[in-house]
Amino acid sequence: MKKPLLKLDNLSHVYYSVREETVALKHISLEVKEGEFFGLVGPSGSGKTTLLSIMAGVLTPTEGQIQLSEGDIHTDVGYMLQHDHLFEWRSIYDNVILGLEINRKKTPENLQYAEELLKKYGLHEFMKHHPQELSGGMRQRAALIRTLVLRPKIILLDEPFSALDYQTRLSVAEDVRAIIKNEGLTAILVTHDISEALSLCDRIAVLTARPATVKATHEVPLEGDSFERREDARFAAYFKAIWKELEIHEEKSTINRTSTISEPPNSE
Amino acid sequence: MKKKVLSIEHQRFLNRRTRSKVIVLACQLGLLVLFLGLWELLAAYEVIDSFITSSPSRIWATFIDLAKGDLWRHALTTLAETVVAFLLSFLIGTTVAVLLWLSDGVRRVLEPYLVVLNALPKIALGPIIIIWVGAGPQAIVTMALLISVIITTINTLTGFISISKEKLLLMKTLHANKWQTLWKLVIPANASTITACLKVNVGMSWVGTIMGEYLVSRAGLGYLIVYGGQVFNLSLVMCATVVLCLLAAAMYLAVSLLSKLVERRLS
Ligand SMILES: Nc1ncnc2c1ncn2[C@@H]1O[C@H](COP(=O)(O)OP(=O)(O)O)[C@@H](O)[C@H]1O
Ligand SMILES: [Mg+2]
Secondary structure: OOOEEEEEEEEEEEEEOOOOEEEEEEEEEEEEEOOOEEEEEOOOOOOHHHHHHHHOOOOOOOEEEEEEOOOOOOOOEEEEOOOOOOOOOOOHHHHHOHHHHHOOOOOHHHHHHHHHHHHHOOOHHHOOOOHHHOOHHHHHHHHHHHHHOOOOOEEEEEOOOOOOOHHHHHHHHHHHHHHHHHOOOEEEEEEOOHHHHHHHOOEEEEEOOOOEOEEEEEEOOOOOOHHHHHHOOOHHHHHHHHHHHHHOOOOOOOOOEEEEOOOOOOOO | OOOOOOOHHHHHHHHHHHHHHHHHHHHHHHHHHHHHHHHHHHHHOOOOOHHHHOOHHHHHHHHHHHHHOOHHHHHHHHHHHHHHHHHHHHHHHHHHHHHHHHOHHHHHHHHHHHHHHHHOOHHHHHHHHHHHHOOOHHHHHHHHHHHHHHHHHHHHHHHHHOOOHHHHHHHHHOOOOHHHHHHHHHHHHOHHHHHHHHHHHHHHHHHHHHHHHHHOOOOOHHHHHHHHHHOOOHHHHHHHHHHHHHHHHHHHHHHHHHHHHHHHHHO
16 A cells, blocks of 8 residues: 555635635645655636645645645645746756755755756756757756756646647656656646546546535546557546536535546447 | 858848948948038038037047047046946945845835835936035936936836746745845846846936036036036037047947846856
């Protein structure tokens, strides 16, 4: 059995403004296990980014607890945003070691690790180049490496592919999945794209529209890389099941059901 | 740089570009020569009154005359005042912008004051400045400083604040503190804002210095201009103005070269 690594206990979050209060999250409880690629699927504006910000320690929840069984959310969680936000005035190498500079961890070992990662993931020859010379996919890989050099235990991915065009998106998603599995990391991916979640994740939690609550959690027993998963005969049925859950917004159940998605009926 | 073999089309394009550059330069010089020539001729044939308009040759004669005497002292005085005001306004302006960026509270308190100070015509402060700092070069520098420092602060601060929330969030997820965010993100991202501000400030500092010299001075190009006007020596006025023009242009050129260097180093 895999150990639980991150535990969210009854998290709620409310944003206040002059005119109103926006309840973004309501009673969210989740457990993410070590080495797991965990997916959070929910409609746009449901509160996914809010949830990730809390996990990354940049936002304090209004209510509830968050626990990391090993380490500290302020140092052991890496965050990858929707856009790569590479700094144009820095070379790829300097972008990648930005976190090391900030955290005063520019030791020879860490710098070597950064270079190894660049080499391993095909960016070595672009080290001295500037971000605007790289393709969208390469930039996103560089952004991931910028997170990886800090050796986080968990990586949070906030719709990191949504800014890419469809073709690039599939291959970058696969790159990211492979890198994360390769480095033995735990990852939490937020997306509103069901097929993206299915092609990458070991387990998926479906969120309701705002305020986000966990509607259901599904194991995804698909095997192989993200392309093979998409080819799997069961893919369409899983897709449909989650699609249905996403569409029903009326009943805002706070019950946390865990189930394996039922086998597809004879496909028609 | 690698040498590439250019296609004929490309070569043609480059030739056209060079040609158009040459034409523009020729027109620019031609315009100047035409203007000076016309002025000289009209004055020589007494179509215009050279007592009031002076003429290129008279200005030249005055220049030669002055160059043997006091011109350099006057030019240097004005240049020194301008450069000091320019540097001070940059230093003070950006420092204040950094402080205001660091503290949201202080910024909100001071913002309306900045706006009012910016709107105020600084020349109105002339008498106050003279009484407070004394009627000397220090008053002139103060005047020039006041003219450019507020706008430097405002422009720099606006650039600082316009950094996207997402980029700030990135710095936060990398655990950066405010100083690190400032040095690694905010300042480099605003390099072009800052250099643009510097270029504008060159002009502002000259305006301030000359205004200051009109108010109080015993030396400087502004002083020469006022003096020349009082004794109705238009050649002196024009000569000092031309020297002023050249100095301002030279300073602008130096600053924009410096800006280019800084921007290139950053990217
Ligand atoms: N800083 C904020 N202040 C007020 N409301 C916010 C803030 N950030 C997000 N919200 C609101 O909270 C809700 C959830 O936002 P978000 O977590 O970004 O959703 P998602 O990432 O799922 O699209 C949205 O309705 C949004 O308008
Ligand atoms: Mg979002």
